[in-house]
Amino acid sequence: MIRLNVDKLTFSYGDADAISEVTLDVERGEFVGLIGPNGSGKSTVLKNLYRALTPDAGGVTLDGGDLFRLSHKQSALKLGVVGQENDVPFDFLVEEIVAMGRSPHKKLFDMDTAWDKQIVHHALEHLGMAGMAKRSYLNLSGGEKQRVLIARVIAQETDFLLLDEPTNHLDISYQLQILDFVKRLRVTVLSAIHDLNMAALYCDRLFVLKAGKIVLSGTPEEVLTPENIHSVYGVQCDTMLHPKTGKLTITYLPGINEPEALITDFKYQ
Amino acid sequence: MKIRRLFRRNFNRADPNMAVIILVLTMCALVSMIAAIGLGPVSVAPDSVAKILLSRIPGLGGVIQQTWAQLDQNIVLGLRLPRVCLGMIVGASLAVTGVTMQALVRNNLADPFILGVSSGASATATLGMLFGAFAVFGKYSLSISAFIGAAVTIIFVYAISRVRGRINITQLLLSGVAISMIADGITRIITLSAPNALGLHNATFWMSGSLAGAKWGYLTLPLVVLLACMAVLMLNYRGLNLLLLGEESAGALGVHTGRLQKMLVLVASLMAGVTIAVSGAIGFVGLMAPHFTRLLVGGDHRKVLPISALLGGILVVWVDVVARMALAPEELPVGILTAIIGGPIFIFLLKRRTKEKKQ
Numbered sequence: 001m002i003r004l005n006v007d008k009l010t011f012s013y014g015d016a017d018a019i020s021e022v023t024l025d026v027e028r029g030e031f032v033g034l035i036g037p038n039g040s041g042k043s044t045v046l047k048n049l050y051r052a053l054t055p056d057a058g059g060v061t062l063d064g065g066d067l068f069r070l071s072h073k074q075s076a077l078k079l080g081v082v083g084q085e086n087d088v089p090f091d092f093l094v095e096e097i098v099a100m101g102r103s104p105h106k107k108l109f110d111m112d113t114a115w116d117k118q119i120v121h122h123a124l125e126h127l128g129m130a131g132m133a134k135r136s137y138l139n140l141s142g143g144e145k146q147r148v149l150i151a152r153v154i155a156q157e158t159d160f161l162l163l164d165e166p167t168n169h170l171d172i173s174y175q176l177q178i179l180d181f182v183k184r185l186r187v188t189v190l191s192a193i194h195d196l197n198m199a200a201l202y203c204d205r206l207f208v209l210k211a212g213k214i215v216l217s218g219t220p221e222e223v224l225t226p227e228n229i230h231s232v233y234g235v236q237c238d239t240m241l242h243p244k245t246g247k248l249t250i251t252y253l254p255g256i257n258e259p260e261a262l263i264t265d266f267k268y269q
Numbered sequence: 270m271k272i273r274r275l276f277r278r279n280f281n282r283a284d285p286n287m288a289v290i291i292l293v294l295t296m297c298a299l300v301s302m303i304a305a306i307g308l309g310p311v312s313v314a315p316d317s318v319a320k321i322l323l324s325r326i327p328g329l330g331g332v333i334q335q336t337w338a339q340l341d342q343n344i345v346l347g348l349r350l351p352r353v354c355l356g357m358i359v360g361a362s363l364a365v366t367g368v369t370m371q372a373l374v375r376n377n378l379a380d381p382f383i384l385g386v387s388s389g390a391s392a393t394a395t396l397g398m399l400f401g402a403f404a405v406f407g408k409y410s411l412s413i414s415a416f417i418g419a420a421v422t423i424i425f426v427y428a429i430s431r432v433r434g435r436i437n438i439t440q441l442l443l444s445g446v447a448i449s450m451i452a453d454g455i456t457r458i459i460t461l462s463a464p465n466a467l468g469l470h471n472a473t474f475w476m477s478g479s480l481a482g483a484k485w486g487y488l489t490l491p492l493v494v495l496l497a498c499m500a501v502l503m504l505n506y507r508g509l510n511l512l513l514l515g516e517e518s519a520g521a522l523g524v525h526t527g528r529l530q531k532m533l534v535l536v537a538s539l540m541a542g543v544t545i546a547v548s549g550a551i552g553f554v555g556l557m558a559p560h561f562t563r564l565l566v567g568g569d570h571r572k573v574l575p576i577s578a579l580l581g582g583i584l585v586v587w588v589d590v591v592a593r594m595a596l597a598p599e600e601l602p603v604g605i606l607t608a609i610i611g612g613p614i615f616i617f618l619l620k621r622r623t624k625e626k627k628q
Contacts (some may be wrong), residue, residue: 052517082515089375090513090568093283095488100514103507104523134283136567156522 001028003050003160003188006102011048011060011195017213018044021058026160031182031189031198033220036209037233042192043084045209046164049190050081062160080153081162085146094131094148096122101155123154127181143174150181163191167198200224200248208232220248285566294579298586304359305586306349311350313341313558321345350405352483355491355547356589356603357582360478360554362495362544365561367555368573369502369537372509373530374436377560378618381541382552382608383442385449388420390415390545391476392452392459399463410412412490413477416542422448423534423541431460434516478551480589487547494543498536499574505529506570530549551604553611554581560618 004026007232008037013018019041026032038261046169049060051072060067062078070078080101088097098120098175112263123132127147135147146166153161161182167175175195179202182189193199200220206218208223210232214224221241229237229250279286298401303322307313314320317337323345324333363381370379370386381387397403397414406413426448430441455477502509508529511519516526558581559573566572585603588610 014407047517050517050521052520071523072520072525073523076521081518081521083515083521088514088568090377091563092510092568094509094515096569097514100507100522103511106507108504162521195531195613 002026003063004051004190005026005061006045007059007061009048009055009060011044011046011053011171013053017056017212019048019209022209022212022214024207024217026188026190026213029186030204031191032208033206034190034192035194035196035199035205035206041212042209043164044212045191046081046083046162046192050079050083050162051075052083060160073104076156076158077215078229079160079162080156080158080159080167080179081164082146082153083164084168086142092137093133093137094137094140095120095124095131095265097137097148098151098155101152101157119155120151121208123151126154127151128195143170143177143216146170146174146178147181150178154185159187161185161187161189161191163189165192165194168194196224196229196250200250201245224248273352279513280565282565282567285572287566287572290566291575291579294576294583298357298579298583301583301586302353305356305590306345308590309344309349309593311340311344313337313345314541317341317583320346322350323378323382326477344370348483351485351488352480352589353482353586354488355479356586357545358488358491358495359548359551360558360582360585361578362491362498362540363551363554363585364577365495365499365574366537366544368570369462369498369509369533369540370423370555371559372512372570373423373533373537374430375513375515376436376438376441377563378438378442378556378615380467380550380553380556380611380615381537381545382550383425383556383615384424384445385447385452386419386420386541387525387537387545387550387552388449388452388456389425390418390542391550392455393418393421393475394546395459399459404604409490411544414548415546416538419542420450420534420538422452423538427534428465458572476549477602478549479592479600481600482583491543491547494539495578498539498540501532501536501576502574503571505532506574509570510568531538546562549602549604551585552608553615554585554607556618557607557611557614559583560586560614 002025006022006024009019009022010017022041022045024032034045036042039234044053048055049067051068062203063077067075099116101123102112102116102119121130121133124133127150129144129147129151132144137145140148163182166182167178170178175198178200191203193203203220206217206223207214208222208228216228216231224239226237226239229235238251238253239248240251241247242249276543279289301317303315307315307318310439320333321337321342335400366558367380370381370384371377373379394411394415403410403414426441426444427436429444430436432440479506508519508524511522511524512526512529514522520526558577562573562577562580588606589603592601592606595601
C-alpha cells in the first residue's frame with residue numbers, strides 16, 4: 001500500500017529550479033533511500049515534504065490525503081523528522097529534548113503527564129541512553145546527540161520517518177548503530193543517504209537525484225551498477241554481493257579512469 | 270550540613286523543585302522591596318516600613334499604632350513605594366523581553382538594549398515627548414510611541430540578521446549596534462531642536478534610564494502588559510522551547526513558526542515599549558536575569574519565564590537602591606549602573622561562546 005506519493009514536486013530558491021518534477025513513492029513499511037551527489041537536491045526534497053519549504057508546483061499525498069492541507073500539528077502527528085540541524089545553543093537536559101517530541105500531541109493547556117514521562121523513558125531506553133536522561137545535551141558527542149534526536153522522534157510516536165542524512169559526520173560505529181535503531185522500529189522511512197554502501201545495506205528501494213531530477217529508481221541491486229554510478233557520480237567502481245550480508249557492496253577504483261596521468265606524475269617526481 | 274543538603278535537593282539543575290524556588294524568590298522579592306523602600310538618601314527603618322505598609326491594608330489600619338514620623342510615611346508611601354514597585358515591574362518586563370528576544374533570534378546574547386530596541390523606542394518616545402507627536406493617543410501617547418519604535422527596530426534587526434533562514438550572530442550584534450547608533454542620532458537631533466529646555470533635560474535623563482520620577486499612575490499599564498504578555502508566553506512555552514531547536518525542527522514538531530515569531534515580535538516590542546516609556550533605557554537586565562535563571566533551572570521556558578521575571582525585578586530594585594545611595598543626594602541614572610554591571614557579563618558570554626565554537 002502506498003503511503004507517500006510525491007507528484008512532480010518543483011521548488012526553486014531563486015531563479016534556477018533546485019528540484020524539478022520530482023516524482024517518487026514510498027510503500028508501507030519500506031525503507032526508501034534518496035541518494036545523489038552533493039547539491040543534487042536531496043535535502044530540498046525532504047524539506048518540501050516536512051514543510052520547511054513550500055513547493056512551487058506539484059502535489060504530495062500522505063495516506064491518501066493532501067499533505068499541504070494538514071495543519072503543521074496534524075502533519076507532525078504523522079511524520080517524524082530528523083533533520084541536519086542538531087545544535088541547540090541553550091542548556092537543555094537530554095530528557096527535556098526527548099520530551100519535546102511529545103509537543104504535537106499537546107493542546108494549549110495540557111501539561112506533561114506520567115504517560116509522557118514513560119514514553120520518553122522508553123524512547124531513551126530503546127537507544128540505550130536511559131542513564132543519560134539527566135545529562136546536559138550541550139555536552140554530548142555528535143553520535144550521542146543524534147541518538148537523542150532519534151529518541152525524540154520515537155517519542156513523537158509517528159509511523160513515518162523522514163531522515164535527512166542522519167549519519168552525516170558520525171563515526172562508522174555510530175552510523176551503523178543509528179540505522180540499526182531506525183530499522184528496528186519497523187516504521188516507514190524515507191531517508192537521504194550520502195554513503196552508497198550504507199544505502200545498499202539498509203534500503204529496500206532507492207531514488208537517485210542528479211541536478212534536481214530523479215534519474216533512476218529501483219532496488220539497490222538494480223540502481224547501483226558500475227555504469228549507473230559512473231554516470232551519476234563520475235567515478236569508477238566495482239560491485240559485488242557480499243557473501244556474509246547478502247547485500248551489494250561497492251568498491252571504488254580511484255584513478256583507473258586516467259591511469260596514464262598517474263604514472264607520468266609519478267615519473268616526474 | 271542539613272541546610273546545605275536541603276538546598277542541594279531543591280536548587281538542583283537536573284531536577285529543580287519549582288515550587289520551592291518560586292516561593293524562595295518571591296520571599297526574596299518581598300524582603301528586597303521592603304528593604305529597598307527604607308533605603309535612600311533619607312533612610313527609614315525596615316520595621317517602620319513594614320508597619321506603615323501594614324497600616325494601609327484595609328481592616329488593619331486601626332490595629333497598628335502610629336510610632337513613626339509623618340515625614341517617614343510621606344517618603345514611604347509617596348516616593349519609595351511607587352518607585353520600588355515600578356522597579357520590580359520594569360525589571361521583570363525587561364527580563365521577560367530578553368527571554369522572548371532570545372527565543373526569537375535563538376541566541377542568549379539578545380537583549381532589548383544590545384539589539385538597539387531601547388534606542389529605537391527612545392527615539393520615537395522623545396519625539397512624542399518633546400513635540401507632542403502621537404498626541405492623538407492621549408495619556409498613552411508616550412507608551413504607544415515607544416512601542417512603535419521598539420517594534421520597528423526589532424523587525425529591522427531581525428530582517429537584517431536573517432541570512433538564508435538563519436539568524437547570523439555577527440550580523441545580529443552589528444546591526445543592533447548600527448541601529449542603536451542611528452536611533453541615538455535621531456534622538457540627539459530631536460533633543461537639540463527641542464522647543465523647551467526643561468523637556469530637553471528630562472529627555473536626556475530619561476534616555477539613560479531612571480526610576481526617579483515614579484508615580485502611582487505609571488504602574489498600571491506596564492503591570493497589565495507584563496501580566497498579559499507573561500500569560501501569552503506561558504501558554505506558548507512549548508513553542509518557545511521548540512523554536513530554540515531551530516525553525517525547521519520546530520516546524521517538523523508542529524509549530525507554525527511564522528505565526529509564533531510574529532507573536533514574539535509583538536510581545537517583545539509591547540513589553541519593551543511600555544517599560545521604556547516609564548523608565549527609559551535600562552540595559553542588560555534582559556541579558557543578566559535570563560542567564561542566571563538558566564544556570565539555576567536550565568533552558569525550559571516553563572521554568573525560565575517566571576524565574577527570570579522574579580530575578581529581573583529583584584535585580585533592578587537593588588541596582589536602583591545603589592543608584593540613589595551612591596552619590597546621594599545626587600541621583601545616578603540606573604541604566605548607567607546596569608550597563609557597568611551587565612557589560613562585563615556580556616563580554617564574558619561572548620568570549621565563552623567563541624571558545625565553544627572553536628572546539
